[in-house]
Amino acid sequence: MEFEDILDVIVIAASKKETVEIYYPKTENSGEGWREVEPYSISTDVGREGEHLVLSKEIVSPGHILNASNVGSNHCSSFIFSKIKKARPTGRKFIPRWPVEFI
Numbered sequence: 001m002e003f004e005d006i007l008d009v010i011v012i013a014a015s016k017k018e019t020v021e022i023y024y025p026k027t028e029n030s031g032e033g034w035r036e037v038e039p040y041s042i043s044t045d046v047g048r049e050g051e052h053l054v055l056s057k058e059i060v061s062p063g064h065i066l067n068a069s070n071v072g073s074n075h076c077s078s079f080i081f082s083k084i085k086k087a088r089p090t091g092r093k094f095i096p097r098w099p100v101e102f103i
Helices: 005-013
Strands: 018-024 033-043 065-070 077-080 086-093
Touching: 005 018, 005 033, 005 077, 018 065, 033 077
Parallel strands: none
Antiparallel strands: 018 033, 018 086, 033 065, 065 077
């Protein structure tokens, strides 16, 4: 999938407060494969150093970070857009635990 298609799937799901499945490579905490996540925001970097982007005012690039929580997890994780190989909507609603910042 192209970056723009992945971004569209995530933005549309986030605007509906629905989860999305992303295909992500192996990390030190998880194996490669599909992960169902609750999308919350896009930032320029990980953690406190990252500035959250406003979609209507800024350009999102493959180097930016998707801040999302794995379904069933109690913390927010960071996913680099360029490493997300595929994304697909689930149609499943979630109750946000943090602000959903896709404006």
